[in-house]
Each structure stands twice: as structure tokens, then as C-alpha cells.
Amino acid sequence: MAGRPSAAxxxxxxxxxxxxxxxxxxxxxxxxLPGQADRIRASVFATLPETVEALTRDGEVSEGPTIGWRFRDIDLVDGVLYRNGAELHLRNRRRRFGLAFRPRHAVSGALYETWTTNRWFGSWLMDALVAYPLAARTGMAMTTAPAPKPSSHAAQYESMLEISPTRISGDVHFDELILFGDLANNADKWRRQRELRDVLLTGRDPKPVPGVFLLRGLGGDMRYLKNEAELAERLAKERGFLVIDPLNASANELIEACGAARAIVGVEGSHLVHGINVAPPDAAIVPIQPPDRVAATLKQLSDRLGQRFGLLVAEGNDTVFTLDWDDLARTLDLFD
Structure with a gap:
């Protein structure tokens, strides 16, 4: 899974x-477009060479296996797993001291979460939900995540996908613990991702649209596209795009809007996963990336779903940036 457990x-x-x-x-x-890669100054989630390789790989590439590990006598304290001095962090610590006292409550279970999926909603949506079937097969699926609010996107997705893990509250001792290494973008992960799309679209008849622009605004971590409103307005007027603010739409509404869209566009971030997860094969996936924060994670997701990915890098820094309309329009034209 994203956030690979340490070798120790x-x-x-x-x-x-x-x-x-x-x-x-x-x-x-x-x-x-020519020159887009030259705008990249820094990356996240992987080194710059690894990110560029994931964005530009062409042809046959080997991906590793999905691994399972079984442990005994593991302590979970304040979001950290402890094993004889080795640590694996699932969340940021909230307390100053770690394993000061061993937990008394004992359980056995299979976790399908990582630090990354607990930190970013998009990672949960694209990785934890795909790893859940691995844990569910053990009959012991568990998570440290609290039950989401009933009105939240997370609750809506869990309901649609019939996800019902045992939720861990507080510190526990695992008599037996199963973890998964699901980072590799292999054929089985592709299969599970496509099955998730099929379930989300079951019983629906989404209407084909030229594209959907998913607004980011000032939600989430600061990534502010200063001319976002202008770009969205032109896409709607000149290209027939739907413009949606995910914060004001239900998961059902987002799935219906994006399920037959020929393009998904917006600032790189978690909100785009709503659209990518259900967009059809060969749909154009075009995140607008800050030059100091380019990521290939959404490219890996679009690879699993048979979609095409566009590299589009804005100008500015990692938090405030702008994008020329011509760069966006000509990038979309590459998919025609």
C-alpha cells in the first residue's frame, strides 16, 4: 500500500x-505540450526521477507483487504499530510519548490502511478502498479510522461498496496482525480498481459529456489556482464542460456527472479521484499541477483504469499558481 512499511x-x-x-x-x-516537463521543479510522494519515470513510461514495464505479512504480538499505540523496537506509523502521534504503557485490550485483525490513506482523502479513495478486499478476505478487516459522518463522501462510498470493517478505538494489542504491501501497480490491482468502478456504476446510466471540471478553490491543503474560475467558465462556454464543486455535491451526484465524461480536469488533488474512479476507459485525465508539487499518483490510478493522462504544469509555486488558457485548451486537443 502507499506508505510502504519499513524493512525493519x-x-x-x-x-x-x-x-x-x-x-x-x-x-x-x-x-x-512541448516544454511542460521543463516546468517541473519538485515532486511529492516520490523522488523527481521516479515521478518523471512514472509519467513518461512507455511500453512494457514490470510491476512487483502484492505482499501479505502476518505478525504476532504487535502493539498499536497512538496511531503507531510497535514490534520489538521497530515502528510503523499509521497516523501522526497526538501524544508526546509513544509506547509508555502497553495496551491491555487484545484483538486480531487485518489492516488495509496506511499513513498516506489516513492523511489524504484521495489516497483513501484510490488505495484504501482497493486494498479493503484483501483484508475482507481474511474475515478480520479492521481500521483505525473512526466512522465517518453519515453525510460525508466517505460514508456514502462505504455504503455503496458495502465496506464494513471493525473500527479500532484507542490503543490495542494485536495477538495476530495482517498487513499488505499493495504499492505495486500490478495486474491484480488493476483488476480490483476496475471492479470498484463497476460497482460504483452499477444501476446507473450516466449521460455522456465532453468533460467535467472539478473545482478545488481553497478547500484542502493550499493549492490555489488564481484563475480557476476563469478557466472553468471558458471550459463550460467553449467546450461544453460541466463545472462542479465537489464540496457541494454528493458522491452519487459526482459519479453520475463523471461516469461517462470524456475528460476530467481540475487542480491536482483528492477531489479529482471522485471523477477518475468512474470515468470511462480512454477518458482524458488532466490534473493542473503546481510546478513545485508535481505528482504521478493520479497517473498510476488512470493507468489502472485504461484512461489517458495529460501532463499540465502551471506557473507559480506549490501553493499559488496560474495556468494560461491556451495551455489547457491545446493540452485537451492532444486527446482528439
Whole structure:
């Protein structure tokens, strides 16, 4: 899973197995105007060379297996798993001291979360929900995440996907703990991602649209596209796009809007996963990326779903930036 467990922690597993084998898969590079890659100054979630490789890989590439690990006698304290001095962080600590007292309550379970999926909603939406079936097969699926508010997107997705883990409250001792290494973008992860899309679209008849622009505004971590409103207005007027603020739409409304869209566009971030998760194969996925914060995670998601990805880098910094309309329009034209 994203947020790979450290070698020191997984070395303590009493059993290690392959949940799914590695794969040799066909990848398509991101489509981009000349000079877009030259705007990239920094990346997140991976090194700059790794990010560029994920964006530009072309042809057959080997992806590793999905791994399972079984442990005994693991303590979970303040969001951190402890094993004989080794640590694996699932959340930021809230308390100053870690393993001062061992928890008394004992459980056994399989976790499908990571620090990344607990930190960003988009990571939960694109990675935790795809890893959940691995934990569910054990009959012991658990999470440290509290039950989401009934009106939240998270609750709506859990209901649609019939996700019902046991929720851990507070510190516990695991008599037995199963973890998964689901970072590799292999064929089994592609299969699980496409099954998730199928479930989300079951019983629906979304109407084809040229594209959907998902607004970010000032929601979430600061990534402010100063001319977002102007770009959205022109896409709606000149290209027939729907413009939606995800904060003011239900998960059902987002799925209906994006399920047959020929393009998903917006500032790079969690909100775009609503659209990418259900957009059809060969849909154009075009995140607007800040030059100091370019990521390839959404490219990996679009690869799993057979979509095409556009590399579009704005001008500015990692928090405030602008994008020229011509760059956006010509990038979308690359998909025609």
C-alpha cells in the first residue's frame, strides 16, 4: 500500500506470502505540450526521477507483487504499530510519548490502511478502498479510522461498496496482525480498481459529456489556482464542460456527472479521484499541477483504469499558481 512499511518492521513477520504475482504491463506515457516537463521543479510522494519515470513510461514495464505479512504480538499505540523496537506509523502521534504503557485490550485483525490513506482523502479513495478486499478476505478487516459522518463522501462510498470493517478505538494489542504491501501497480490491482468502478456504476446510466471540471478553490491543503474560475467558465462556454464543486455535491451526484465524461480536469488533488474512479476507459485525465508539487499518483490510478493522462504544469509555486488558457485548451486537443 502507499506508505510502504519499513524493512525493519516487515522483517519481523512470522509469515510472508504473495497475495498476487508481479506483472509485465503495457503503459502509455502522459500526453504533454512541448516544454511542460521543463516546468517541473519538485515532486511529492516520490523522488523527481521516479515521478518523471512514472509519467513518461512507455511500453512494457514490470510491476512487483502484492505482499501479505502476518505478525504476532504487535502493539498499536497512538496511531503507531510497535514490534520489538521497530515502528510503523499509521497516523501522526497526538501524544508526546509513544509506547509508555502497553495496551491491555487484545484483538486480531487485518489492516488495509496506511499513513498516506489516513492523511489524504484521495489516497483513501484510490488505495484504501482497493486494498479493503484483501483484508475482507481474511474475515478480520479492521481500521483505525473512526466512522465517518453519515453525510460525508466517505460514508456514502462505504455504503455503496458495502465496506464494513471493525473500527479500532484507542490503543490495542494485536495477538495476530495482517498487513499488505499493495504499492505495486500490478495486474491484480488493476483488476480490483476496475471492479470498484463497476460497482460504483452499477444501476446507473450516466449521460455522456465532453468533460467535467472539478473545482478545488481553497478547500484542502493550499493549492490555489488564481484563475480557476476563469478557466472553468471558458471550459463550460467553449467546450461544453460541466463545472462542479465537489464540496457541494454528493458522491452519487459526482459519479453520475463523471461516469461517462470524456475528460476530467481540475487542480491536482483528492477531489479529482471522485471523477477518475468512474470515468470511462480512454477518458482524458488532466490534473493542473503546481510546478513545485508535481505528482504521478493520479497517473498510476488512470493507468489502472485504461484512461489517458495529460501532463499540465502551471506557473507559480506549490501553493499559488496560474495556468494560461491556451495551455489547457491545446493540452485537451492532444486527446482528439
Amino acid at each position: 518492521f516487515t522483517d519481523g513477520a512470522i509469515e510472508t506470502w504473495q497475495e498476487a504475482p508481479g506483472s509485465v504491463l503495457q503503459f502509455r506515457p502522459a500526453l504533454a
